[in-house]
Amino acid sequence: MQAVFDGHNDVLLRLWASARKGEDPLAEFRDGTTRGHIDAPRARAGGLAGGLCAIYIPSGDLILRQPDEKGHYQTPLAAPLERLPSLDIALDFAAIALRLHRAGIWRLCTSTAEIRAAIADGVFAAVLHMEGCEPIDEDLSALETFYAAGLRSLGPVWSRHNAFAHGVPFAYPMNPDTGPGLTESGIRLVKACNRLGILIDTAHMTEQGFWDVEKVSDQPLIASHSNVHALTPVARNLTDRQLDAIRAGKGLVGLNYATTMLRADGQENADTPLSDMIRHIDYLVERMGIDCVALGSDFDGATIPGSIRDAAGNQALVAALADAGYGQSELDKICRENWLRVLGQAWHEG
Numbered sequence: 260m261q262a263v264f265d266g267h268n269d270v271l272l273r274l275w276a277s278a279r280k281g282e283d284p285l286a287e288f289r290d291g292t293t294r295g296h297i298d299a300p301r302a303r304a305g306g307l308a309g310g311l312c313a314i315y316i317p318s319g320d321l322i323l324r325q326p327d328e329k330g331h332y333q334t335p336l337a338a339p340l341e342r343l344p345s346l347d348i349a350l351d352f353a354a355i356a357l358r359l360h361r362a363g364i365w366r367l368c369t370s371t372a373e374i375r376a377a378i379a380d381g382v383f384a385a386v387l388h389m390e391g392c393e394p395i396d397e398d399l400s401a402l403e404t405f406y407a408a409g410l411r412s413l414g415p416v417w418s419r420h421n422a423f424a425h426g427v428p429f430a431y432p433m434n435p436d437t438g439p440g441l442t443e444s445g446i447r448l449v450k451a452c453n454r455l456g457i458l459i460d461t462a463h464m465t466e467q468g469f470w471d472v473e474k475v476s477d478q479p480l481i482a483s484h485s486n487v488h489a490l491t492p493v494a495r496n497l498t499d500r501q502l503d504a505i506r507a508g509k510g511l512v513g514l515n516y517a518t519t520m521l522r523a524d525g526q527e528n529a530d531t532p533l534s535d536m537i538r539h540i541d542y543l544v545e546r547m548g549i550d551c552v553a554l555g556s557d558f559d560g561a562t563i564p565g566s567i568r569d570a571a572g573n574q575a576l577v578a579a580l581a582d583a584g585y586g587q588s589e590l591d592k593i594c595r596e597n598w599l600r601v602l603g604q605a606w607h608e609g
């Protein structure tokens with residue numbers, strides 16, 4: 260079975276929600292559940308060896324606007340969040356990640372050697388990511404603290420505005436050039452991440468924010484869970500110019516399994532064929548080369564194709580890629596090695 264290390268999931272959001280209902284998130288991950296997409300048994304069954312696990316401050320349930328008669332929709336941006344309540348939630352997410360680690364249920368990794376060792380041991384290799392930095396103060400004190408707790412990747416912004424950057428809305432069709440990019444604080448955040456060794460993720464940023472990161476950051480450009488705008492023109496997807504810039508810096512795009520970002524019509528519909536995923540992968544490979552293409556499922560964060568269904572079905576995509584002509588060394592890169600390469604670079608590994 261092909262071991263997959265995946266660039267984005269929201270399993271901590273689901274476990275946090277379970278904890279708030281008084282349930283045991285550790286048992287849920289360890290023993291499995293029918294909820295959502297990822298737990299240890301399903302990850303094992305689907306060869307999902309690890310991934311970037313997001314601390315994400317919810318804006319309530321994301322409900323896309325109903326499409327009009329042309330199939331177009333424009334969901335307004337979520338309202339900005341206050342910092343202290345966001346910090347409170349982020350601490351709870353981090354605590355769940357740390358408890359899973361201490362209990363040996365998953366392994367919180369801060370080096371690629373640790374990721375490889377966890378994969379070899381058959382333990383889920385989790386990397387702590389923050390998707391939207393509302394919990395972090397503009398003096399970046401909380402950044403230091405979360406780094407000490409294992410944070411090794413962050414996206415300055417989700418699809419709402421904050422002190423660091425501006426986010427893109429969920430809209431079809433729409434260009435990602437929807438407003439300003441990084442703020443002054445955002446520039447300082449990116450530089451601090453470069454210094455500390457925290458990967459910067461441009462997913463959910465405006466196109467201007469993407470170019471600001473390109474200018475300020477000394478890391479390869481990363482879009483952890485985004486697809487091709489030329490195939491699915493939602494604001495969350497990447498234009499050809501962006502793909503060319505990612506290629507130039509030997510960065511990476513992780514394929515998002517969200518049907519809204521895969522289908523030509525941008526609709527949320529689990530009845531979406533795997534061929535739509537292959538179409539995006541083929542385009543990314545053709546435009547950027549095999550070294551810049553990876554996976555970023557958005558498991559537990561999106562409606563995904565029914566033929567994958569959850570982490571246990573992850574090998575269906577691997578099989579479809581093999582059927583489409585990808586050989587073993589190409590599959591290794593897409594499924595795992597490209598992520599390990601850019602993480603190692605961002606983490607200052609030799």
Ligand SMILES: [Zn+2]
Nearest residue numbers: 390462463484
């Ligand atoms: Zn996301």
